[in-house]
Every structure is written in structure tokens, then in C-alpha cells.
Amino acid sequence: MKNTSNILLSGIVVFSMIFSSCSEGLDDIDGNPRNITQEQLEVDFQNVGSLYKPMFENIYQYTPPWSFQLQQNLNADVFSGYMTNPRPFVAGANNTTYNLVSGWNNFIWSVPYSNVMNNAKTIENETKDEFPELFAVSQILKVTAMHRVSDVFGPIVYTKFGESATTSEYDSQQEAYNAFFSDLEEAIQILSDNIDSPRFTAFDLSYGGNYENWIKYANALRLRLAIRISKVDPTTAKMEGEKSLNHPNGVIETNADSFFVNGTLDHPVKTINNSWGDIRMNASMESILVGYEDPRVDSYFDSSEVTEGEFKGIRNGLSLLPGYDDELAQKADYIDFSLLADDVLTPRVQLMTAAEVFFLKAEAALRGWSGAGTAQANYEQGITTSFQQYSLGGSSDYITNAILTPKDYVDPVTPTNNIAALSTITIAWDEAATNEEKLERIITQKWIAMFPEGQEAWSEYRRTGYPKIFPVVSNQSGGVVDTDLQIRRIPFVDSELQTNPDGVADAVNKLGGSDNAGTRLWWDVPGGNF
């Protein structure tokens, strides 16, 4: 029995040893040493510096291409009349026929929030006081990305971003635009005060760290946003626009100063267009470019195989057409229409060109803003600058052509898709024309010049109604979207409806209409433009 007690006693001693050591040494185990810790990230200030590249590359998402396809290519790039998908995805029941696929729309929202808005918030926290110029550039990128999101949905989470751990409150579109203006104003001021700081050079994918260029771009962006609200809030528009037009650094005026993101990967549309065969020329593009005998058509598109040697676009909003059992059979026929050309699909992603700025100034002149110059001079300079962008000659003949108009569209595969041109607008400036006609001319040329950036083109189409692009062939919105007025916005996304229902309910109030694709945004005012 004594033995027994000894054993039990020893056992107890041993177990108390074990017990005390059980919790030791567990703290440092969890984690993946192949990843980076906050401490490691702070070396070389990468905790800030590394955040810019994703911001640049996700305003218009570089990679993966399928994600960009949903962010913009099967949405704004099609709604703008630039491109069309030869394959009627989901048996034709998809966004392009206004039968909205909620799984697609999430990308329009989540890509910029995850990659731009989040990063801008971190940069703001880390740099605003110490390195304000780094904060200023981040603010310009943030406005660049988020005005696009607002132009799709209307109300967005902007001024109150990151205030709660789980939910968020939306700004009305007006509040958001006012915040864009004040953020740009602040950024321009900071950069002007720190014009020689070299700190951003290493992280700059656009201007090599040159803040003068950044100020010009910020001014041009402010002008774009001011023009956008010129119908709904002319006073603010004029005030903000004139700030840019009269700023000592000015706006973008040469192609060298245009705002491109110099990415390191292929243009996402190149993969979608060349490798996947999922996007082609839009019928509206064919009608206008071919009708105008516009030499840019060669820079933008390849001639088609379906009508050998000719440029052929596809009507947007194609359902699964009669005679086709499935999507692939239909695609097999439409894949032979015109591809986008490699010239516009370089790794430099175009976000704002000098040509666009001239057209903005032309419209500003029409609206009587000071510092804009004359509408005609800006209009013609816009066209010339766009031709120069593609190293094309002959712009002077083109500018004076008062005969050519958009041409009727013929579908060589499905004749029921044929449609007559919707406009007879010509190229040459007519000073005697009405403001409305002048605006149609300006916006039509701006539309051509901005290709292939469909987001801005779709926004301007909604604001002005120009150019007159063809309506969808099949409208499956169940009456929500008027075929002739075309799609006005995208409904709030499922991820928000699920995670932030109260926030979305409030956003719908701020939208001022039903949360559907037929509701006009705040700056989208019906009626004439003047």
C-alpha cells in the first residue's frame, strides 16, 4: 500500500508539472511566417507605399480579366454603345438585355471598395499629418474611382466609410459629389504647397511623381464632375468648373498629360476580346465611325470576317436568337464580327484624355463658364488631339465635313436586327445651330474620343442623351427599363442588401426612387440639356 501511495504521489507531482507547462509556448505558434506582419510592412514605409499600386490598378480593374468583365465590360462598356458580347450569356437573360444578374453587379461595387477605398482610408490615417502630399494623391485616386461607383448606383458610402465595424451609412449622390469637390480642392491645395516633394515618385504609375501633372488631372477631373451636375445644380457646377478652368496650373491639354495607368499586365479587355472572344464592336460604333468615315475606326477595331474587309458591330441586348439552341451556337456566328484592335488595348489603361478635356471645355463654353474659351475652338481641338493620340492625319478634312452622318446598321447574320441610324448629326461645327445640336456634336465626338472607356461614356449618354445609340434588341426588364431611354443605373448589390439592409433602405430613400435599373440618378435630369 505504501508503494501505491508513492506512485499516486509521484503521479500527482508529474501531472502538476504537465499542467503548468500545458499553456506555455503556445503564443508564438499561430501565424504564417511566409506572410508579412505589420512590423515588417513598416520597413521602407511600405505600409503606405504598397497601397497605391492596387488603387491604380483597380479603378478600372486590371486583373483578373473575368472580374473586370463583370465590373465594367458586360455593363458600362456595352451600355455605352462601345462594345457587345457575341455570346448571349445565361441564354440571353443577362445585364445586356436588362435581365440583371445580381452576381455580376457585386463586382462593380466590391472591386473599388476593396482596393481603393480601403487603401485610401489607411493612407489617410498614416500620412495626412506627416506626409500630406501622399494623402493628396490618394484622395485624387479615391475620387477617380468612387465617382464612377456613384455614377452607377447613385448613393454610395463615401464620407462615412469605415465608421462602423459592420454596417455603413450612404451619402446621397449630391453629398458624395460635394465631397468629391472638397476632396479635390484640398488635394490640389496640398500638392500646390508641396510641389517639389519627391516622395510619391516610387509609387506613381501615371505621372512619375510629377505633382504639376497631378494638379492638371485633378482640375480636369473636377471639370468633368462639374459638367456632370451642370443640369441638376448649375450654380455649384459653374463654381467648381470655373475653379478648374481658371487654376494657375490649368487642366490637361496635351496627350502627354492624359491620365493613363501604366500597368504591368495585359489590358483586361485584350484577354476578353482576343483570347476569350467574349466582346466585339457595338453596332452603334459601326454606325457612327463608318458613317463618318472616321480614320480612328482602324485604330479601334479590326475589319470583320463576317463581311470580309468591313467593320461590323453587333447590336446590344441580344437574347438567345431564334434558330439558335444554345449560347455557343449563337456565339459561333457572332464571334466573326469586328474585334477591338490591339492599339487601344495596350497595358496603358486610359482613364482621361486631353481630347475629353477639350470637349468638356467646349460644353463649359456653351454654358457660359469663364475661362473656357470658345466652344468651336475646343471642339475642333478635341478632335485634332484625339487624332494625334492615334498618330492619324487628315483631321482638318474630317473637322470640316458637313455631309457624312451615322449610317444605318445591317446585321449580316440576323436581318431582324437591322436598324436605321438614329441621328443625322454631322461633324463640322455649325455656330448657327442650337445649343442642343451643338451639344450633340460635342458629346458624339467626345464619345468617339473616349473609347474604350465605357464607364464615362455611359454616364455622359445618360446625362445628355448623346450620341444616339441603338436600343437593346431584347428588353427583359419586365417594364422597369424603358427600351428607348435605356438603362439608367444598377440596383444596389446583394452583398450590401444582406450585410447592411438598414443602410441600403436609407440609400433607397436618398436615391429618391425605386431601387431598380430604370430610376434616374440625381444628376440625370430628364428633358432638354439647356
Add this chain to the structure above:
Amino acid sequence: MKKTILIFSAFLSLLIIQQVKAQEKTISGTVTSKGENPVPLPGVNVIVKGTTKGAQTDFDGKYTIEASLGDVLEFSYVGLTSASVTVGTSNTVDVAMEESLEQLEDVVVTALGIQKSRKSLTYAAQDINADELSKVRQTNPVNSLSGKVSGLVINRSSSGAGGSVKVTLRGNSSLGNNQPLYVVDGIPLSNPTGGQPIDTFGDINGGNKDGGDVLALINPDDIESLTVLKGASASALYGSAGLNGVILITTKKGRAGSFKVDFSSNVLVEDAAYYIDLNDNAESNIEDFFNTGVTSITSVSASGGTENAQTYFSYSNTFASGILPTNDLKQHTINIRETATFFDGALTANASVLATTQTIDNRPVSGLYFNPLVGAYNFDSPGERLSDYENFEQLDPDRNIQSQRWFRATSDIEQNPYWILNRNASEDMNRKLLASMNLKFRISDWLSVQTRGTYDQSFLSYDKQVFATTEATLAPANGRYIFNEQDIRQIYGDVIVNINKQYNKISLSANVGATTTRNTVEILNADSGTNGGLQFANVFSIQNFNANPGVSFSQTSLEKKVNSIFGSATVGFDEKVFIDLTARNDWSSSLPSSNNSYFYPSVGVTGIISEIFDIGDVLFGKIRASYAEVGNDVPANTVFPERQILFGGGLSPLDPVRPLGEVRPEQQESFEIGTEWRFFQDRFGFDVGYYRTNTIDQYFQVAVSTGAGSVTVGVNSGDIVNEGFEASVFVVPVQTENFKWTSNINFAANDNEVEKISNPSDEVQIDNQVISPPGVNTFASYLVEGGSYGDIYAQVVKRDADGRPVVEGGAIVINDQNPENTIAGLEKVGNANPDFALGWNNSITYKNINIDFLIDGRFGGETISMTEAIVEGLSNNTARETENAAIEVVNEAGEVSTLTAQEYYGLAGGRNGFTGEYVYSATNIRLAELAVGYNFKLSESSFFRNIKASLIGNNLFFFYKDAPHDPNVSLSTGNALQGVDILGLPSTRSWGLNINLSF
């Protein structure tokens, strides 16, 4: 911790007491079976009662042992009634042993290898002996359990030989792991599943691949018996790893005195049997496309030894060629086990090494990407045969390269199937090493200490070579190379003190111990990607990757350590009532240090009614009840993951998940009661039980508003209840000298309910948790409050009052009449899990012939055939599209029109179409196994000890089945993609021949 165990072991070895006895003499004798034709029994254990001295009978049933006058010799052998004889003056003791009728006295292996008498168990445990596993051979032995254990649901993966198996005991409860723990000879195995499909598309990085599991790497012939511990009470001692039940595997070991060689050979042929209803043309193409699969499994084992040292050695190999052309598997397994006793049996040492290599070419994938079945099912080129494209490439003179041939433009999901098999080929190489050591000290007749250690390493590699001209979504112009290696190691150590004491009528069996488990995972992944690409076409090496951020390289190292102490005690009162108590405390490195310790107890009681009361014909009757709590940690690097570095791409854009408040251990509470009865000379008996399990405070990763500045937060929440009823009944309707029929019925019903997803007090309130994300397709599975685990969601067609589909503007309209059961446009259409399962297993023996058959039924549940949807979306190859009947549809205004079936299903089909049109009942009843065997009568002088041959059949036919596919086949053995078939490899019918020789 490890050091502590070592010190403890050394310390205990000093305590061993040499016992001295006087006046011993040598006793010898022969042990035979009782009956008309007694045969010598080898391997019978002989011990001197109250001492540690023991011996085993040899091949001729002979033994010798040292004993003193008046000592009691105890003879024991599995399946026989133990005998004891008091040593008298004679030096010879011969014994005839009787077959045990009362197997109830069986010792069962319970948690941690602790042996307990069956009647003292306070929870449900079900045994399967080796025969049941090897009768109708499966490459993965766990597949043989279907229908044979109540409450256990087997879903085999659709990835053919070497594929993993999804085992669910008493329902699903966790968003993490729902698979049971596998324990071999008391030691928990690491079961890396090597990744499982979660997405309907299939992984663009190689297709939806099944990473296999550990059981596929074990030779079924090495298994002696298998015990299933179903509930938390049974497995509480294993801690969180045993949360979902435990499958205990006892392997064979050598026996003293006999030398035995067993040889078995199995050949199985299988054919694709259960797939969608195609038109004649497509059907004949598919029949040509699939091969007849052949599997051959050969194993040989040798065992033997002396009284003090025994050896078991086995080698087996499996060669299988699947029904999918080019798919084959080669596997070699060796297993060596040494058992030795020292110091007159006071120390028993056991060491074993298991090594396996497995190579699988073109393991079948499911889902849409890289799946040859998409092209095979949809081939409809007029005037051509699919086999015309067996010649899958042709010279492209522009590139001077062999390029893919197909009758139409390829798409992301459709390519020439032969091209996929030959030019998108993959190879899996899996190696496993399991080395373990076990020392057991018998300090006295009531006290022993054992310590064990295991090194368990799995090394999995995957290589996929995608040739140029593969469809552009999957690979860039020069092709693509994917290379992945995973090195998974588990080091396990434990020390357990066992106490067995009898105080008058009170017995005590108790254990205290400590364990430590350290898991390490190292992953290397290299993929030239869908955008990055290769420098030179069709050269598959890492140095050929393009240097751009489109390629991905990543290394991952994860580690987790769990330390535990535990104790258990079973107190018996007069062998009539037993009370069982366990307690365990774990410390886990994956939880924050402030909260990394968690304690959990269990309590159980059982009363042997038949011993307390005298009830006529009742041989045995007992009732049992138990309650257990089990804590759980989270996987490594879950709580505070770092941001990832992306190759050439800076940092991952998102802030990783962060806990919202304090992280607590997860918890499961379970209660079960049951009763077990045997009557009429053990010719009838049953075991029924009821259980209820609440899994609470799971660590959910919850999506939050994008505008919150983060995408997910972690929060402990939820309450998932599984409640069920299990019954197993056995009956021996006929038993004569030459004829015996034994019948077993296993029944189980499980009802799952998600009582809560969010606690009302949580800062974030959520409606659902995603199990299978829909992505841009139209199949999903969500956990929703009030719903059940496994609920499936599909896009449903709106119908008018007469059930006619609503079609407007050339498109089918989505149903909007059921918003409370709709999430993001997808409506709940069923549940993947059966309401109840019924297995009927029969064994009939007539003289030398035995016939075994198993009827396996599952009732209730739904399944979606996305395969059919895809085929109707991409071709007109289904039978109903070919028949092309008119379908009446209406528009929103109620105007009736007709569409042809081709038009209608063309609109409804596709991966993102109206999956609600493809919902079937998952109820099915099948003849799962049939074996007809013959035992050759051998003369005494025969070289062979035993020869047995049997003809076996597997999955022979369905008595009832609604779905076009086999609903028991699952695309993933993880949690996702249950209740849907997305071009999974069809289930097969197989026939085979089984030969066993022993000599």
C-alpha cells in the same frame, strides 16, 4: 511538454518491481476447440492469474508456462469463452475452449485505445469486423461501412479510385470539419483531405479536384476490426478532434507461436452505370467514351513470433484503371508491426511503420472547368462520332504547333474531352509515413502506465500540364503549368496511467493522462496562371514561367499545437450499474492566449437490467444515458491572419478577417440515451438510441458591409441542433448445423435544425452563412435560421396557377412568390441530407457456401442535376430535348403559347439557368453489395490452411431511384457542393473475384 513525457516515462520505468516467486514448475499442454472435431488453437493467450506472466499457444495449440501449485491459469481467445484451470500436481494442462455465445462480455476498444467491457459503455458504439470490410472489396475501406452502421452516412466522392469519402456521423454541425476522427491503434491520424471542391465552376487552377484522404492509403487487409464511436460522449476523451465521432481501427498484429501467411487477390471490373438520360446518339458516344475500369488489389501478409516477440508484416498493391480513359492509380503499402514483451511481461513494446505511395494519373474532376465530360456529353456534330475526335490535335502551320481539334469553337467549360485527358493531364503523387511506438508498463495487476508517440507525415504533390491551344480562359497562348506540394506532419505523444481495481462489489477503471499534438503544414504552390503564362510553349517547368505578376508562387507554413490533460473513471457496482465520468482540458495555440484553455466534462450511466432483474428469456438487457460537452478550437491562423504577399503583386488588397470582440472556443453539448437487448439464445437483439447535440458558439466568418472598411469579421455565434434516433436490430431466423442466416438492420434518422445563426447580443446580426457560394452560377447552399444544414438553393421558374412556366420577352421569369425562402435570387428547393437511412445486411451460410448481400436505402432529401442543365444549355442531347414535345407557357399577362422542349430547356438550362427545373428526390434503394463465396474443404495434410473464393458485386442495381445520377455520390467530401451533381464521374456497377489463401 514532450520533454515532460519523456521524464515521466523514464521515471515510471524505475518503478517496475521485479517480482520474486518460489517453487515454480513448468506446465505444458494443448489447447483445442470443443466439439466433435477438436482442432488445435494457435494464438490462445495463457496467463497466470494475478501475475504478469503469460504465453501463447503455438501452431499446434501447444504452450508452456512457469507456474506454481495452486496458481490459476487463464486461457483467452477472441470469440471463445475464457477458461481457467487451477494448477494441480500434474505438469500437463489440456484445455478445450468453447465458442462464446455471450459476446457481450467483449472488450471494446474505446477512446485513446482504452479497453472497456462492452456492457459498461454508457454510449453507442458499433463494431465491424474485418470480414465485413473485405467481403466486397473497396479501394477505400470506409466505403464498406455504408448501411452497416446506424447513424453513419457515407458519400463517396466522384473522383474514382483513390478518392476520398465523406463520412457523417449523426448529421452535420460545423462550418469547419464535419468528418470523424480516424484513430489507428489508439493514435489519432492526421487526415489531410488535400483540398476539396467548393465551387460549381470547379477551380480554375486545375479543375475541381479531390485531394484524397488518409483512409485510401490504408490496406484494408491490415484491419482487424473497426469500431464506430458515434457521439461526443464516446469521443470526449479525444477532445475537439473527436467532436464528430471517431472511427477506431485496430490493425492486425503477430501472434506468438504460429507462423501464418495470408494472400488475397481481388479483381474488380466496373462500368459507368448511372448518368443522365441522353438520346441514342449521345448515349452511344458516351458508351464508347467510357472504358471498363479494372481494379486489382493484391495483398500478402505474414505474421508469427515467439512468446516474447511477434511480427506482422504486410504488403499490398492496387492497380486501377478507371472508367475515364487515361485515369489510373498505382498504390503500394507496406506495414510492419513488432510487439515484444520484456521483464516477464511487465513491459510491452509495440512499434509499427506504415508506408504508402500512391500515384494517380488524371484523377477525375467535377464541376465545369477541365472536365472532359462537358465535351463528351454535349458532342452533337451531325454525321460525326465523338471517337472521330480521339485524334485530338492537328498541326497549326502558323505556329508550327499541334493544336486542339474540336467540332466547334471551344469554350471555357467545353473542350475536346480527349484533349483534356491528354493535354491537360494531371498527376497526383501521395506518400504517407506513419511510425509509432507504444510502451506499456504493468506496474502491478491493477496499475499500468503507457506512453505512445507517433510521427505521421503526408506528402502530397500535384502536377498539371496544360498545353498550348487549350481554351483561353484556362490557359494563355503558350500553355500553363501548375505544381503544388503539401507536406503535412503530425507529431503526437501521450502518457496514460490506467487503474483497474476491485473493492468487493465495486470496480474502478480509471485513467489519467496527458497528450500533446503538433501539426505542421508546408505548402508550395506554383502556377503560371491564366494570365501570366509560359515563355516557351509546352515546356512545363517553373523556370519557364513568364516573369510577371500574372504567375503565382506562394509558400504557406502553418503550425498548431494542442496540449491536453484528461482523466476518466468508470465505477461499476456489482457489475450491474456503471457510472462513467471524463474530464479534459485543452490548450490550443490557434486561440488567442487570453482564451486558449478550455475544459469539458462528460458523464454517463448504464444499468444492466438483465442482471438487476431476472427476466425469463432475456439474455442481456441494458439501458444507458450520457451527457457530454466538448470544446473546440479553430484551424491554425484563423483568428489573426496576416496580409498576404502576392507574387509580383504587392499585398493582398483586403484586410484579413479580424475578430469582432473576444474569441471563445467553440462548444458542443450532447445528450444520448439508449437501450440494448438480446433474447432467445442470442438469436435476436436490438440496440436503439436517441441523441440530441447542440453545436454552439461556432467561430463564423461574417461578411459585413463593404462600406465598413473590412470585408469579414469573426464572431462566435450560432446554435445548430442535430437530433436523431438510431436502431440496429439483428436476427438469426434460421440456424441449423449446416445452414445459418444472419440479418442485421440499421436504421437512423437525423433531424437538423439551425436554431440560431446570430446571438441577439452579437454586434453583427446575420441571416445566413454560406456553405456553397453561388458565384455567378445558380446553385448555392446556405445555413439559415430555422433551416437545416445542407439546404440547397436554386433559381426557380415562376409558374401560373396551372403550373405553366411564365416566359416573357424570350426569357423565363424568376419566381418571386417565395421571398422568405429566397436568398439573392435563389430559392430553397430542398436539402441534401436524407431524412432517414436504412441498411439491411444479410449473411447466409450453407455448408461451405456463403452468400452475403446488403440493401442500402436512403429516404428523403433532394439533389440537383446541374449536369442535365448543362447538357440542355449547350446541346440538345438529352432524351427529352430530342423528343422535343411542346411545352405550354404563359406570359405575365396570362396569354398561353407553346415552346418546343428544345426551346424551353435551351432557356432553362445552363450553369446559371433555372436549376430549379433540375431538382430530383434523392431517395434511393439499392442492392449495394453481393458476395457469393466458397470455402474449400482442405485435408489436414494440405499445404494450405484455408482457401476461399468469392464472386462479388457492388452497386448492382437500384430498386428505386429518381435522380439521373447516384445521389450518394458527392462532388466534395468537404461541406460544399452537397446535393448537386455537376458533371461528376458517373457512379459505376462493378463485378469481381476475390481469392484468399492462407498457409
